[in-house]
Amino acid sequence: MVAVILLATLAHWFSWLHPEAGLLYLLVVVPIALLCGFRQAVIVSLAAVVAHSWFAVQERHFAIATDPANSISLVVFVLVALMVSRLSARVTAHARGAEIGERQMHDLYEFTRRTLQMNLHMEPGQELAELVHEIFELEAVAVFDADLHEVYQAGFWSVDPQEMAQNVYYFETSDDDPDLGMGRRVVRLGSVPIGSLVVRGDTNPLINNAIASLIAITFDRYRAFANESRIETERRTEQLRATVLDSLAHAYKTPLTAIRAASTGLGEMGHLSPGQANLVSLIDEQTTVLGELTTRLLTTARLDAGEVSIHVAPLSAGSLIEEVLAALKDRLASMKVSVEIEKEELVLQCDRQLMVMLLTQYIDNACKYSHFGSTITIRALTVGAEEIFSVHSYGPVIPMADRERIFDRYYRSSNYSNRAPGTGIGLSVAKRAAQVHGGYVWVTSDEQEGTTFFAAIPLTVEKASS
Structure with a gap:
């Protein structure tokens, strides 16, 4: 406003014509429209027209309302203010959106990086909830792992989120409620639901979708790692078991051969009572059974170890x-x-x-x-x-x-x-x-x-x- 009065005074002092003074006034109206907005620019425009007209009246002694240049100037100033303020608002909004998008991309990158560094020997649900809460600066987060049937939460919840998170999974309800600041997503691996995500805070649907996808990938990595560890453990257990069986079977072979030879010798000696003959026959029969079992154990161990050559x-x-x-x-x-x-x-x-x-x-x-x-x-x-x-x-x-x-x-x-x-x-x-x-x-x-x-x-x- 001070700038308008100074410009009006200068215009009167140097006896500038109306067009020249109008250009100077625009130098004030345009920055005001850019920095402050349309309303402030209109006020400045009105002030410029009134101030310039007042000095003109003092000098030439005619009424403000009878000078058509005032109306034209006012309309021009208002239109310029409107266009400039709208363009400024659009550019500002775009810049703000780009800044928010850049920050969200940085947060997603950080979340992805942290999930890749997670210790998959432990269940990832609780750490995932805490990471989402920390990185995206949300009020509260709940993550449901359907495989373990466990709800993990971080932040402050006024109500228990367990039932809410489970309902999102069971009823497959993915939506956003801007009024409550809530986002709900079903965590899917492909088309198969494997859990759910519930967040409360300043976020948007695209970010919620991305977080749910990254959680699904982490769950899948954890299960794959657990299966791989289990298979490796079973392989080592089987290898140890095969080694023990092989050793035991070899160890049994010698005494079994001796027992069989002794029972055969007793049977061939003769002069055995019926009871003694039955006992010798039982020994021989069970020794044969043990011999077959030992052979089977040896063959099993060698087959598993790949040591059997087929003829x-x-x-x-x-x-x-x-x-x-x-x-x-x-x-x-x-x-x-x-x-x-x-x-x-x-x-x-x-x-x-x-x-x-x-x-x-x-x-x-x-x-x-x-x-x-x-x-x-x-x-x-x-x-x-x-x-x-x-x-x-x-x-x-x-x-x-x-x-x-x-x-x-x-x-x-x-x-x-x-x-x-x-x-x-x-x-x-x-x-x-x-x-x-x-x-x-x-x-x-x-x-x-x-x-x-x-x-x-x-x-x-x-x-x-x-």
Whole structure:
């Protein structure tokens, strides 16, 4: 305002014409519009017109209202003030938005950097909540991990956010409430919900989406790391277990051989009473069982360690099945057995010992768990470049959840564990024997159709060792 009065005085003093004075007044109106806004610029414009007109009246002695230049000047000043103030407001808003965006990008970068440095040996939920609260300067944060069913919170909540965070996950409600300053997001890995995020404070939808995505990535990294650690631990445990089994089996071999030799010698000496003969027979029988178990343990350890060399030779499916049935004739004496071979003359390349072990395990399992009086059916069927061996029997149904794990070492199905003694080793040996040949195993089980164990073996084996 002072600048307007000074300019009006100078214009009067130097007798400037109206256009010249108007340009000088614009030098005041434009900065005022830029710095202070439209309202202040209009006030200054009115002051400039009034001040200049007053001096003109003093000099020329005519009324302000009769001079049309005053109205034109006022309109020009107001229009200039309006345009300049609007442009200034737009530029200021854009600059402020760019500054806010830059700060938010910096916060997102910092959040990403800190999440990558997190210790994934620990559950990340609580640290994530605290990082979001600290970096984005929010009032309160809640993070729900659906896998662990745990809600982690940071900042001050006037109400318990657990139910709120869980509802966001269960009802999949992602929204923003500007009135309450709340943001809710479902944390998704792809399209699968794995948790939720609830924040209260000064933020925007895009930032909320980005935070939820980074939390999902961190949850996924934690689970992947946990799985990797678990697999590595299991691998080391299995390696140690295999080493111990190998050592024990070797250690048992020598005394078992001595016991078997002694029991055989006692039986051949003769002059034994019936009771003594029964005891010697029992010793010999159980020594044989222990010998077979020890051999199986040794084979398992060597298969897992990749130390078994397979000796490939031509062998027909019929002769292979006959050999196994002959070895199990005592077990099968009270059983009904049916053998179905599609092509008797078909010859496959395989390791005889390993294939005998595989089929022996399948048939021995059928003997243990089949219903009394039912038939055990052994089939050999050619499908493409594979020979499919199967052993079918009627017994307890294997639950769906157990059909993969039943081939894991030491695992026994809940429907089987109390029906017959076992170690849980045999089927894992059968699986590894098939895999060494480049084949695979599986099982089907149904109350009406019965249970069938399958082994698919390639007709030719390319590698001679595993």
